[in-house]
Amino acid sequence: MPGPAAGSPPRIPRTVWALGLVSLCMDLSSELVHSLLPLLLVGSLGASMLTVGLIEGLAEATALLVKVFSGAFSDFIGRRKGLLLLGYGLAALSKPLFPLAGSTDLVLGARLLDRVGKGIRGAPRDALIADVAPAAIRGACFGLRQSMDTVGAFFGPILAIGLMLAFAANITLVLWFAVLPALAAVALLWIGVSEPLREKPAKPLRSPIKLRWLGQFSPAYWWVVGIGAVFTLARFSEAFLLLRAQQQGFAISWVPLVMVAMAAAYMLCAYPAGKWSDRLERSTLLAAGLLLLIAADLVLAWADSAALVLLGSALWGLHMGFSQGILAAMVADTTPAELKGSAFGLFNLLSGIALLLASVGAGWLWQSYGAAMTFQAGAGLAAAALLLLGLRRRRLRAP
Numbered sequence: 001m002p003g004p005a006a007g008s009p010p011r012i013p014r015t016v017w018a019l020g021l022v023s024l025c026m027d028l029s030s031e032l033v034h035s036l037l038p039l040l041l042v043g044s045l046g047a048s049m050l051t052v053g054l055i056e057g058l059a060e061a062t063a064l065l066v067k068v069f070s071g072a073f074s075d076f077i078g079r080r081k082g083l084l085l086l087g088y089g090l091a092a093l094s095k096p097l098f099p100l101a102g103s104t105d106l107v108l109g110a111r112l113l114d115r116v117g118k119g120i121r122g123a124p125r126d127a128l129i130a131d132v133a134p135a136a137i138r139g140a141c142f143g144l145r146q147s148m149d150t151v152g153a154f155f156g157p158i159l160a161i162g163l164m165l166a167f168a169a170n171i172t173l174v175l176w177f178a179v180l181p182a183l184a185a186v187a188l189l190w191i192g193v194s195e196p197l198r199e200k201p202a203k204p205l206r207s208p209i210k211l212r213w214l215g216q217f218s219p220a221y222w223w224v225v226g227i228g229a230v231f232t233l234a235r236f237s238e239a240f241l242l243l244r245a246q247q248q249g250f251a252i253s254w255v256p257l258v259m260v261a262m263a264a265a266y267m268l269c270a271y272p273a274g275k276w277s278d279r280l281e282r283s284t285l286l287a288a289g290l291l292l293l294i295a296a297d298l299v300l301a302w303a304d305s306a307a308l309v310l311l312g313s314a315l316w317g318l319h320m321g322f323s324q325g326i327l328a329a330m331v332a333d334t335t336p337a338e339l340k341g342s343a344f345g346l347f348n349l350l351s352g353i354a355l356l357l358a359s360v361g362a363g364w365l366w367q368s369y370g371a372a373m374t375f376q377a378g379a380g381l382a383a384a385a386l387l388l389l390g391l392r393r394r395r396l397r398a399p
Contacts, residue, residue: 010134016141018192019125020148025185026091027149029178030114031156031263033098035256036164037107038239039246040098040171047104049243053363055104056237057356059111064352066119080128081195087121088189090114092182099175131196150270152181154263157256164253171252217343221334223392225347227286227385228327232354234293234381236362236374238262241316244300244371245309258313265317273322282326282333283393289322290386294379301375 041047041055070083090113097110126142133141163174238259245258273285296315303309335343358381365374 012141012144013132013134014192015132015194016129016144018188019129020145021192022088022185022189023125023145023149024152025181025188026088027152028156028159029095029152029180029182029185030091031153031259032160032163032178032181033095033175034238035157035160035242035259036171036175037098037111038242039252039255040101040175041104041107042243042246043252044171045101045104045107048363049366050360050363051104052239052243053237053359053361053366055108055111056239057359057363058108059115060237060359061352061356062112063115063119063122064348064355066116067122068348070120070123079195080124080131081189081193083124084121084128084189084193085186087117087119087124088182088186090117090120092179092186093117095179095182096176098178099172128193128195146270150263150267154260154267157259157263160256161253161260164256169252216336218334220392221331221343223388224327224330224334225350227388227392228331228347229350229354230381230385230388231290231293231323231327232351233358233361234297234378234385235355236358236378238316239359240362240366240371240374241300241309241313243366244303244375245306245313247371248303248306248309250306250309258309261310261313262317262320265314266320267317269318269321270325273326281393282330283389285322286326286330287386287389289319289326290382290389292316292319292322293382294386297375297379297382301372301379 038052041052042049047055070087073083094110094114094117097106097113101107101110125145129141129145159177160174163177164171167173241258241262242255245255246252250257273289276285292315296312296319299308299315300312303312331343331347362374362378365377
């Protein structure tokens with residue numbers, strides 16, 4: 001069989017395509033669950049808003065914290081696929097627990113199990129793509145995997161809507177359907193993903209964050225960390241968007257439409273925003289992301305119709321497209337090559353703590369002062385992050 005023509009770019013490896021399909025299936029499953037879980041907690045299990053915030057904050061923070069260490073461990077053992085199977089397997093194992101849950105405690109356990117799985121698989125999966133991707137198309141390989149992941153995130157809530165309509169809004173029954181794509185993800189990983197033999201021995205096990213390195217980070221890096229932490233405080237869990245939709249009169253079967261609007265906006269702008277950040281100042285685009293978050297929060301705070309809730313959710317998705325990858329690029333820009341792993345580890349650690357505080361705080365505000373105050377506080381924190389970003393730009397331009 002002839003190989004690629006001379007001078008033509010190499011093909012994306014089969015392993016990357018397989019990992020993309022695995023991500024698509026698991027995100028389809030996860031977003032089906034996430035688009036209905038707040039309704040199950042509040043409507044069926046009688047959870048308070050503070051409880052919703054605590055569950056969501058602990059879950060998402062756990063994923064970020066575990067991710068800090070999983071990549072270093074995959075280097076230590078010299079293999080990636082085993083950790084991927086463990087991570088995706090834990091996520092698949094968590095899916096039947098949601099429809100079986102008769103209390104908030106079991107929901108919390110299932111969410112933590114799911115997010116531990118996400119944290120375990122994240123860094124080793126990216127490392128495996130880096131292992132197999134030809135240097136000339138490495139960006140395309142990572143982009144393909146992310147794009148397929150986003151497709152799953154887009155169609156998961158659509159599937160939830162269809163199933164809710166088909167089964168008379170029986171949330172417990174619909175949640176069982178999340179088990180199938182999760183099992184398909186594990187099967188695809190087992191059968192379709194090949195791991196190359198490593199020619200060099202595994203690295204010694206070491207902490208990805210060392211206190212003695214903190215003094216070696218530049219002031220520019222600490223500015224990015226500070227801005228990112230305040231930004232994350234403003235970005236509480238999307239569960240509150242779903243509850244806002246229900247509060248504003250969405251029929252329970254149509255509440256996942258909020259996640260569809262958010263995912264569509266995110267999907268459409270993430271790649272262009274990343275591409276623009278290579279030509280424009282990254283801080284300019286991050287400022288745009290903060291303005292979009294402020295706009296989203298204000299629209300959601302004052303929303304008195306389904307249309308405004310959908311508009312606020314779409315603005316929320318746009319802000320994610322203009323911030324997630326750009327913040328990561330700013331971390332990379334402000335750290336030396338030998339400290340990048342520790343820099344991202346520390347950034348994820350602090351972001352995880354901020355996300356926990358954000359979701360718990362949002363739940364407390366909603367429960368104590370109402371939904372509008374929750375989103376107004378988010379807008380205020382986003383404005384504070386924008387102010388920090390402006391101060392950073394002013395310092396950089398000072399003679």
